[in-house]
Amino acid sequence: xxxxxxxxxxxxxxxxxxxxxxxxxxxxxxxxxxxxxxxxxxxxxxxxxxxxxxxxxxxxxxxxxxxxxxxxxxxxxxxxxxxxxxxxxxxxxxxxxxxxxxxxxxxxxxxxxxxxxxxxxxxxxxxxxxxxxxxxxxxxxxxxxxxxxxxxxxxxxxxxxxxxxxxxxxxxxxxxxxxxxxxxxxxxxxxxxxxxxxxxxxxxxxxxxxxxxxxxxxxxxxxxxxxxxxxxxxxxxxxxxxxxxxxxxxxxxxxxxxxxxxxxxxxxxxxxxxxxxxxxxxxxxxxxxxxxxxxxxxxxxxxxxxxxxxxxxxxxxxxxxxxxxxxxxxxxxxxxxxxxxxxxxxxxxxxxxxxxxxxxxxxxxxxxxxxxxxxxx
Amino acid sequence: xxxxxxxxxxxxxxxxxxxxxxxxxxxxxxxxxxxxxxxxxxxxxxxxxxxxxxxxxxxxxxxxxxxxxxxxxxxxxxxxxxxxxxxxxxxxxxxxxxxxxxxxxxxxxxxxxxxxxxxxxxxxxxxxxxxxxxxxxxxxxxxxxxxxxxxxxxxxxxxxxxxxxxxxxxxxxxxxxxxxxxxxxxxxxxxxxxxxxxxxxxxxxxxxxxxxxxxxxxxxxxxxxxxxxxxxxxxxxxxxxxxxxxxxxxxxxxxxxxxxxxxxxxxxxxxxxxxxxxxxxxxxxxxxxxxxxxxxxxxxxxxxxxxxxxxxxxxxxxxxxxxxxxxxxxxxxxxxxxxxxxxxxxxxxxxxxxxxxxxxxxxxxxxxxxxxxxxxx
Numbered sequence: 001x002x003x004x005x006x007x008x009x010x011x012x013x014x015x016x017x018x019x020x021x022x023x024x025x026x027x028x029x030x031x032x033x034x035x036x037x038x039x040x041x042x043x044x045x046x047x048x049x050x051x052x053x054x055x056x057x058x059x060x061x062x063x064x065x066x067x068x069x070x071x072x073x074x075x076x077x078x079x080x081x082x083x084x085x086x087x088x089x090x091x092x093x094x095x096x097x098x099x100x101x102x103x104x105x106x107x108x109x110x111x112x113x114x115x116x117x118x119x120x121x122x123x124x125x126x127x128x129x130x131x132x133x134x135x136x137x138x139x140x141x142x143x144x145x146x147x148x149x150x151x152x153x154x155x156x157x158x159x160x161x162x163x164x165x166x167x168x169x170x171x172x173x174x175x176x177x178x179x180x181x182x183x184x185x186x187x188x189x190x191x192x193x194x195x196x197x198x199x200x201x202x203x204x205x206x207x208x209x210x211x212x213x214x215x216x217x218x219x220x221x222x223x224x225x226x227x228x229x230x231x232x233x234x235x236x237x238x239x240x241x242x243x244x245x246x247x248x249x250x251x252x253x254x255x256x257x258x259x260x261x262x263x264x265x266x267x268x269x270x271x272x273x274x275x276x277x278x279x280x281x282x283x284x285x286x287x288x289x290x291x292x293x294x295x296x297x298x299x300x301x302x303x304x305x306x307x308x309x310x311x312x313x314x315x316x317x318x319x320x321x322x323x324x325x326x327x328x329x330x331x332x333x334x335x336x337x338x339x340x341x342x343x344x345x346x347x348x349x350x351x352x353x354x355x356x357x358x359x360x361x362x363x364x365x366x367x368x369x370x371x372x373x374x375x376x377x
Numbered sequence: 378x379x380x381x382x383x384x385x386x387x388x389x390x391x392x393x394x395x396x397x398x399x400x401x402x403x404x405x406x407x408x409x410x411x412x413x414x415x416x417x418x419x420x421x422x423x424x425x426x427x428x429x430x431x432x433x434x435x436x437x438x439x440x441x442x443x444x445x446x447x448x449x450x451x452x453x454x455x456x457x458x459x460x461x462x463x464x465x466x467x468x469x470x471x472x473x474x475x476x477x478x479x480x481x482x483x484x485x486x487x488x489x490x491x492x493x494x495x496x497x498x499x500x501x502x503x504x505x506x507x508x509x510x511x512x513x514x515x516x517x518x519x520x521x522x523x524x525x526x527x528x529x530x531x532x533x534x535x536x537x538x539x540x541x542x543x544x545x546x547x548x549x550x551x552x553x554x555x556x557x558x559x560x561x562x563x564x565x566x567x568x569x570x571x572x573x574x575x576x577x578x579x580x581x582x583x584x585x586x587x588x589x590x591x592x593x594x595x596x597x598x599x600x601x602x603x604x605x606x607x608x609x610x611x612x613x614x615x616x617x618x619x620x621x622x623x624x625x626x627x628x629x630x631x632x633x634x635x636x637x638x639x640x641x642x643x644x645x646x647x648x649x650x651x652x653x654x655x656x657x658x659x660x661x662x663x664x665x666x667x668x669x670x671x672x673x674x675x676x677x678x679x680x681x682x683x684x685x686x687x688x689x690x691x692x693x694x695x696x697x698x699x700x701x702x703x704x705x706x707x708x709x710x711x712x713x714x715x716x717x718x719x720x721x722x723x724x725x726x727x728x729x730x731x732x733x734x735x736x737x738x739x740x741x742x743x744x745x746x747x748x749x750x751x752x753x754x
Contacts, residue, residue, distance in 0.1 A: 084683065087655040093648070093688075106684065114652055118684035271470070275491055278464040306461065307483065307495035311470075 004076030004101040006040050008060070009069045013097060014089045016058040019236060020049035021082040022210050023056040032121040035079035038099075039123070040072055048129060049082065054207050055129045056214065057237040064235060069096060078107050079121035088116050131237055134225035138196035140177070142215040142233065145222075148179045148190045149212045151338040151366050156205040157183035164245035168208050170229075171200035180250050181205070186331045187250055187369040188338060199224045202247050207240035214238055254369055255354060258347035260320025262291060263360055266344045268313060270336050276301040276309040277329045285329035286373055294318040301329070316343050325351050326375040332357075335368035381453030381478040383417050385437070386446045390474060391466045393435040396613060397426035398459040399587050400433040409498040412456035415476075416500070417449055425506060426459065431584050432506045433591065434614040441612060446473060455484050456498035465493050508614055511602035515573035517554070519592040519610065522599075525556045525567045526589045528715040528743050533582040534560035541622035545585050547606075548577035557627050558582070563708045564627055564746040565715060576601045579624050584617035591615055631746055632731060635724035637697025639668060640737055643721045645690060647713050653678040653686040654706045662706035663750055671695040678706070693720050702728050703752040709734075712745035 020036050028034050028051055037048040044061035062068050078101055089097060094111035102108045105120040149168070157165035162184075169180045177194045180187065201224055211220075211231050221232040230239040277285040279301045290298045294315040302308040325348065336344060341359040348355040357368040397413050405411050405428055414425040421438035439445050455478055466474060469488035477485045482497040526545070534542035539561075546557045554571045557564065578601055588597075588608050597610040607616040654662040656678045667675045671692040679685040702725065713721060718736040725732040734745040 081683075084655055088652075091648075091652040093652070113690065114649070114686065114688040116653075116684065116686045119682065271468075272491070275465075275468040275470070276493075278461055305496065306458075307493065309491065309493045311491040313490065 003074045004038075004040055004078055004099070004107070005073035006045065006100075007069070007071045007073075007096055007098045008045070009067055010089060010092060010095055010097045012060065012065060012068045014086070016045075016047050016060050016235065017082070017086055017089060019214055020047040020056050020058045021086060022213060023049040023051055023054040023238070024082050025051035026083075028052075030127070032079050032125040033127070034081050034083075035121050035126070036082045036085055037077065037079045037123060037126045039077040040075050042072060042075055043070075045070060045072075048126075050127070050129055052127070053204060053241045054210055055131070055239050056210070057129075057131050059235050059237075073100075076101060077123040078105060079123055079126050080107060080118055081120075084118055088118070092116075131230075131239065133221075133230055133232065134223040134228065136197045136199055136225065137221055137223035138177070138194055139219050139221050140192070140194055142217055142220050144192055144194075145215060145220055145231075146212050148192065149208050151190050152179050152181040152188040153205050153208055154334045154338070155181040155183060155186050155188035155368075159183070162245075164202055164243045164247055167202040167204045167243040169200070169202045169247040169250075170224075172196045172198050180247075182248070182250055182369075184248075185328070185371050186335065187253065187367075188335070189250070189254070189367045189369070191365050196222075200247070201229060202243040202245075203229050203240055204243055207238070211238055253354060254356065254367065255347075255349050258349055258356075260291075260318070260323055260348040262294075262297075262315050262319075262346045262348070263317045263343050264297075264313070264315040264346065266336050266339060266342060269344070270333060272299050272311050272313050273329045273332050273336075276311065277333070279303050279306050279309055286326055286375060287329040287332070288324070288326045288375060291315075291318060291323045291325075293322075320348070323348055323351065325355070326373045327370055328373060331370045335370060338368060339366065380451045381415075381417055381455055381476070381484070382450035383422065383477075384446070384448045384450075384473055384475045385422070386444055387466060387469060387472055387474045389437065389442060389445045391463070393422075393424050393437050393612065394459070394463055394466060396591055397424040397433050397435045398463060399590060400426040400428055400431040400615070401459050402428035403460075405429075407504070409456050409502040410504070411458050411460075412498050412503070413459050413462055414454065414456045414500060414503045416454040417452050419449060419452055420447070422447060422449075425503075427504070427506055429504070430581060430618045431587055432508070432616050433587070434506075434508050436612050436614075450477075453478060454500040455482060456500055456503050457484060457495055458497075461495055465495070508607075508616065510598075510607055510609065511600040511605065513574045513576055513602065514598055514600035515554070515571055516596050516598050517569070517571055519595060519597050521569055521571075522592060522597055522608075523589050525569065526585050528567050529556050529558040529565040530582050530585055531711045531715070532558040532560060532563050532565035532745075536560070539622075541579055541620045541624055544579040544581050544620040546577070546579045546624040546627075547601075549573045549575050557624075559625070559627055559746075561625075562705070562748050563712070564630065564744075565712070566627070566631070566744045566746070568742050573599075577624070578606060579620040579622075580606050580617055581620055584615075588615055630731060631733065631744065632724075632726050635726055635733075637668075637695070637700055637725040639671075639674075639692055639696075639723040639725070640694045640720050641674075641690070641692040641723065643713055643716060643719060646721070647710060649676050649688050649690050650706045650709050650713075653688065654710070656680050656683050656686055663703055663752060664706040664709070665701070665703045665752060668692075668695060668700045668702075670699075697725070700725055700728065702732070703750045704747055705750060708747045712747060715745060716743065 039046040047058040092111035098110040109116040180189045223230045297313040300310045343360040345360045416423040424435040471488035475487040486493040600607045674690040677687045720737040722737045
């Protein structure tokens with residue numbers, strides 16, 4: 001008997017539904033997964049959305065939120081298509097919405113004058129999602145978590161040819177959590193001092209992006225098992241499957257000694273590279289940087305069909321032999337935008353060797369690495 | 378000899394280019410039409426963009442705009458791909474940009490430190506566009522013109538099966554200009570008191586939308602010939618080809634006598650229809666309106682698979698026998714949004730007869746007509 005009858009504040013309910021629905025994919029192969037599972041207990045309601053990879057559970061109760069005005073007449077559960085559900089709850093003509101199963105899966109939503117009867121899915125047709133928290137866990141601030149994600153995730157691969165590279169590798173090392181993303185042409189690595197148990201895992205980039213969207217005010221508990229990673233804070237639990245396969249030993253790729261160091265204004269570099277990025281070769285802006293001295297840097301870009309650009313730039317300082325190097329402009333833009341200081345430090349080894357970009361201050365937590373591109377200018 | 382060498386204020390030039398480029402279609406079959414034709418005379422510059430149907434000419438000179446700082450060393454003309462041109466001019470690192478042909482069609486754009494050499498197209502490869510103004514003309518305020526377009530254009534057909542219905546029909550009658558758009562299921566008609574010579578023509582909806590985008594401050598001169606329509610104001614000329622074929626005699630479709638009149642709050646109607654529009658049958662929200670009296674109106678929507686909605690609504694007044702009528706919800710939304718008064722007047726003849734919506738005041742300039750839909754509820 002899946003009876004169900006409850007009332008709840010419209011706006012609070014809508015916010016919860018929006019969060020749960022973030023996990024839902026519109027083209028799910030399993031019909032029930034296009035819906036939000038509403039599981040209503042005596043004194044709280046659980047809203048679950050999932051695309052089988054990411055699952056989000058939102059728990060709402062009057063103890064956590066006084067304005068929720070949850071009043072449960074009969075507990076029960078039902079799955080309702082998230083598009084209809086969000087549309088109804090957003091637009092209904094009252095502050096409180098009443099929801100009731102009236103026949104099988106036919107569910108009534110009532111406002112003041114507006115009333116909807118929507119065919120749902122049986123909760124039995126929704127996959128069982130285990131939200132048990134793994135034991136291996138640590139706590140991190142949502143601000144730090146968000147920073148990790150925005151400073152690294154763009155470097156993950158968009159191609160499915162090597163699935164493990166489409167994720168963010170997260171591992172512990174001494175008292176640090178180290179997060180790495182790479183598509184094998186560039187790499188972003190963020191190290192944060194957090195006490196955490198030993199683990200190493202790779203999480204799909206899409207999951208990490210949703211973590212950033214959902215957790216934005218309090219501390220977040222992160223729990224890891226060999227099967228899943230779970231993020232938990234306040235009313236929200238987000239868990240994600242993991243990417244299988246060995247993550248490459250990226251540390252070996254990062255040079256530790258450099259023959260040339262350029263310190264340059266970050267914004268001036270971004271502007272110069274951005275300006276010339278409309279000239280694309282094989283759909284990529286291939287930018288050549290010729291460094292003779294701090295006062296003599298030329299950024300150029302050439303394409304047989306379109307034409308060419310050329311711009312001179314001055315740096316704060318340059319230490320080393322002259323250098324003539326080419327790279328994908330969008331990689332440099334991503335890397336420079338993920339840094340934060342007025343000037344940045346770019347360390348080179350040679351024309352065809354990976355180079356790294358860092359903040360020009362004591363903060364060595366974030367490292368951006370880019371591989372040069374061979375050109376035939 | 379197509380030499381060319383001039384300097385111009387970057388922002389003013391960018392604004393002119395943006396306007397001219399509005400006519401350009403990214404998938405033009407004629408390569409030169411992806412570009413903007415820059416035709417530089419002794420003391421002014423003409424920027425032309427076209428997709429062969431819509432053509433826009435922007436004329437810039439120091440007399441019209443003191444901040445333009447146009448300085449022509451050598452007149453000439455060149456066609457440059459609009460995407461590259463807009464990108465360069467928007468981002469270049471100086472307030473003034475210098476443009477010069479350096480070899481054939483290779484054109485140099487110089488800022489302070491940034492310099493681009495872009496391959497253009499020869500002006501000879503650009504079609505000759507005749508911007509001569511037709512003699513048959515009248516003047517209208519840009520505000521009225523913009524209102525005409527936004528109150529009617531949505532009713533034009535999106536389907537190419539009857540091309541003439543994809544446009545806005547504009548004709549004169551006594552001292553009025555009458556503009557009509559219809560997809561044969563609904564119709565919008567706007568009448569404005571303007572002194573104009575006798576003509577009747579149909580202009581593509583896309584052209585009218587660009588007219589709305591480009592002309593937004595002064596009076597606009599509209600000139601018509603059997604071949605084209607031209608809009609002219611300040612620095613801008615926009616001209617469009619016309620749609621061929623006889624426009625239907627729409628006046629015969631508009632009933633003049635009605636058996637029932639509903640006066641209802643416009644916003645309440647919009648909200649009620651919008652709320653239920655997520656329930657779609659054959660991709661269209663088919664809404665049933667059952668009117669018994671001003672105090673007893675029911676709006677409902679039913680779909681076998683999704684479910685149903687039902688909402689009661691009160692009107693300001695209702696005069697006539699009860700009515701049970703169904704219509705496409707989006708048509709009513711478009712029509713009601715194009716009206717402007719707090720309450721609107723809806724006049725019905727019968728269940729399967731077209732009905733009209735008007736402002737509930739003295740302003741009879743705008744008429745919205747909708748055909749009911751047959752349902753099998």
